[in-house]
Amino acid sequence: MSRKRWHSVKEIRIADVARLAGVSTATVSRVLSEPGKVRQKTHDLVMEAVRRSGYIPDSTARKLRTRRTMTVLVVAPRLTNPVFAEILRGVDDELTQSGYGIIIGNLDNRREREARYVDLALSRQVDGVLLLTGYIPADGTRDMREGGLPIVALCAAIEDDAIPSVVVQDREASRRAVEYLAELGHRRFGYISGTPGSIIEHERFRGFCEGIAAAGFRQDEIVRWEGPFVFATGVAAAESFLAMKDRPTGIFAACDESAIGFIKRVRAERIRVPQDVSVIGFDGIEFADYTEPTLTTFRQPLHELGCVGADVLMKLIRGEMTAGDWNVRLPLTLLERDTTGPVLHKDYTSLRRSAM
Amino acid sequence: MSRKRWHSVKEIRIADVARLAGVSTATVSRVLSEPGKVRQKTHDLVMEAVRRSGYIPDSTARKLRTRRTMTVLVVAPRLTNPVFAEILRGVDDELTQSGYGIIIGNLDNRREREARYVDLALSRQVDGVLLLTGYIPADGTRDMREGGLPIVALCAAIEDDAIPSVVVQDREASRRAVEYLAELGHRRFGYISGTPGSIIEHERFRGFCEGIAAAGFRQDEIVRWEGPFVFATGVAAAESFLAMKDRPTGIFAACDESAIGFIKRVRAERIRVPQDVSVIGFDGIEFADYTEPTLTTFRQPLHELGCVGADVLMKLIRGEMTAGDWNVRLPLTLLERDTTGPVLHKDYTSLRRSAM
DNA sequence: TCGATTTTTGTAATCGATTACATCTTGAGA
């Protein structure tokens, strides 16, 4: 009753328009969805009736009949991370062209929320799913796949070969990061991780280790700090770093935010970047252009990632391709900026001591 | 036909479950949506059939019949702005409790996209709308309101008294910003605007002007730089600032991002913050905690804003309140940090010259 | 045990569009 009030102003159905135009509902429907199927004269008559009545089709009824929702679900681990916001822009730009809408599933870093979105997808509220998260469990994705839902994984290839993926070359870039630091003369390395358990983190760490090996260093010489993809992880890493005696001089962070957190914290203790410690980030978020010093990092083609991912999903939905035989791996760009530099002293800690 | 393939694996309808359990569809429906209305024995029977068949109700059909979509539309001007991401978290947290889902309408700073979301709302795809944007035209909101849709405005009171709003005290805070700068001894002020035409910008500038007047300064003594709520606006303002002869010493930016852009740019020219110029931002985004120096700014209660806004919308949808007689204005907190300080010299430009 | 009442379950209408199929127009060609 109270709800009724909200819908009381306009309640025009297709039948009303049909009556107004003196035609059948079928004709009205055709005018609105199959242009060219009706005679010009009738068409105009109907359009006039639509205009006059202010009729807007009920999309729910349409969806029920056509079995198409014209909506896709995008599951992201966290919205406040600019990386996802940027990818989302790409997705949005692409989907809009096909007339599709987006429902955002924000996990907010809480994995237990996944179930909700699996349900949502399985109850046929969407025509497809775009996974920006790296750790949806094989279970959920399997359910969706078996439910017959097109899925595309962005950001990280899910451990499920039947799902097409569009990802960046995380591993290659991470390897390159070490190589770059080594070229600058660094010999002791630190790694600030991303969300433990996420595939992205896994890939980046793996690339880092490969780089260490390739540069001829021993695995046990590296320091690894764990934490999610947030500023605080970098701060915590810095605390640990500051307490060390034999500090690494080349730090690779699995995301820009933790790199920035790290730098902020160590600079507060008068440690200079890059003279005392070099830091290289990952992602290339816009913030990284405005930190001081400007962060050296890998720029992800985020917008492109979103566009390509959405495009693949559209093809899947339209049945223009089969799942499983489609994988894209986009390259990253190393932005050489001001938080990395050559090693100046073998042991700057002793230098600092004398300076104090 | 190709579409069919995607739905071929599971096609279990409520009738199938009913047959399997040896009851009518009505009973199955009741078990699933009106617990306690069926006998325990029947209930178990049905649940077993549901479990065995893997039945998941078709939400579209349910929506059509119940006339409730259990979804709300949230229109945001731009997703990459962390302010909106944070508000969205609050909205999400609140709506989830009521079992509601979210469709995000991202304008991406392009006003012409509004029409799309007005259509979406009017075609009954959502039960309500949350407006995070400050500039949806009166037209669109009027259409929605007349279409009988509950709407709540966040971030800025729309020029439409019939719409409830939950906002922060933009004007008061902006006035306080000037007061604060004046207390520090500043006499020449600069204002970096937000997106022209947005109500938020309008309010903040108005507060700024009120502050100027209250502190006893003349309106024509202030400098105003225009641009959207992005980093680049601050950078552009800095360029202009650097080219000035008689520079202001107290700068108020309508958002943190432009404040940060400004600071980054002027520091590149060896202008010291806050010794040479004080800057105060607005929003209190997380990144502002990590800039160097740490930004002085107003912290918005973003999460709370989202929660309260969602709560009001829920009440509207449930008919527990009437539109128009509900307005909330949340206070902001001034974070006194390191980009503001007392005026050191009347004319630092001459000082700099002699130092060079 | 019986009837009245309450509880549980079933039947069928309904939500508002789309669309298969049937029917009616139209226009070209004979």
Added chain:
DNA sequence: TCTCAAGATGTAATCGATTACAAAAATCGA
């Protein structure tokens, strides 16, 4: 003018759930 195919339009079934109403079953008191 008539025939026939092509094109336009109408009728009614359909999508898959919910729910008003009816009917049946269970419960209770006398």
